[in-house]
Amino acid sequence: MLIETLLADPPVWLVDPLLGEPDASAVLATLDAQLPWQRPTLRLYGREHPIPRHQVWMGAPEASYRYSGREFLPEPWHPMVADLRDRVIAALATAGVDARFNSVLLNRYADGEERMGWHSDDEPELGHEPLIAALSLGAERPLRFRWKHRQAPAFNVWLPHGSLLVMGPGTQERLQHALLPRRLPGLRISLTFRRVLPSTARGG
Numbered sequence: 001m002l003i004e005t006l007l008a009d010p011p012v013w014l015v016d017p018l019l020g021e022p023d024a025s026a027v028l029a030t031l032d033a034q035l036p037w038q039r040p041t042l043r044l045y046g047r048e049h050p051i052p053r054h055q056v057w058m059g060a061p062e063a064s065y066r067y068s069g070r071e072f073l074p075e076p077w078h079p080m081v082a083d084l085r086d087r088v089i090a091a092l093a094t095a096g097v098d099a100r101f102n103s104v105l106l107n108r109y110a111d112g113e114e115r116m117g118w119h120s121d122d123e124p125e126l127g128h129e130p131l132i133a134a135l136s137l138g139a140e141r142p143l144r145f146r147w148k149h150r151q152a153p154a155f156n157v158w159l160p161h162g163s164l165l166v167m168g169p170g171t172q173e174r175l176q177h178a179l180l181p182r183r184l185p186g187l188r189i190s191l192t193f194r195r196v197l198p199s200t201a202r203g204g
């Protein structure tokens with residue numbers, strides 16, 4: 001396991017590999033086959049659009065969140081995903097980082113045309129300066145970063161099969177990221193581990 005520092009401030013690291021072969025490929029195939037993948041629609045300018053990927057939101061019941069006056073409960077932990085969560089937490093502990101992930105957003109991109117647009121993971125239920133760790137499985141694709149105030153040029157981080165991208169405190173405040181479409185074949189699944197503050201800690 002090698003930890004490469006991609007940015008010092010805010011801290012962005014790539015742990016490669018976190019999962020070696022044949023582990024990573026077995027996990028990819030199992031998650032692809034066993035998870036209840038969904039393609040929710042988003043309302044944009046009065047029209048419904050299916051998101052350009054599939055996803056599953058998974059975690060502890062305390063990690064629920066409210067959106068448009070409704071409460072959304074995560075899927076319960078799949079045993080393999082719970083094991084991956086523990087491996088990610090253990091890897092971060094060896095680097096002196098205390099991570100307490102209680103939820104994960106799993107994204108499934110069937111090929112390079114499927115994508116995720118520009119955003120920061122800065123929802124209020126993630127609290128101040130969240131730590132987010134993203135495990136990548138399958139086709140290697142670049143995650144593109146850009147600075148919100150354009151202090152420096154945008155850059156790509158290629159995410160190898162079995163690698164873990166760690167976005168430390170301040171990353172979501174200062175940068176956005178996107179998985180842009182590319183003419184690349186191949187299934188990719190990412191798991192972005194997060195800590196959702198229990199609603200009692202959010203005053204909700």
Ligand SMILES: O=C(O)CCC(=O)C(=O)O
Nearest residue numbers: 105107121134179190192
């Ligand atoms: O698929 C990826 O690597 C990015 C996913 C992401 O940004 C997210 O889940 O918030």
Ligand SMILES: [Mn+2]
Nearest residue numbers: 119120121177
């Ligand atoms: Mn994100």
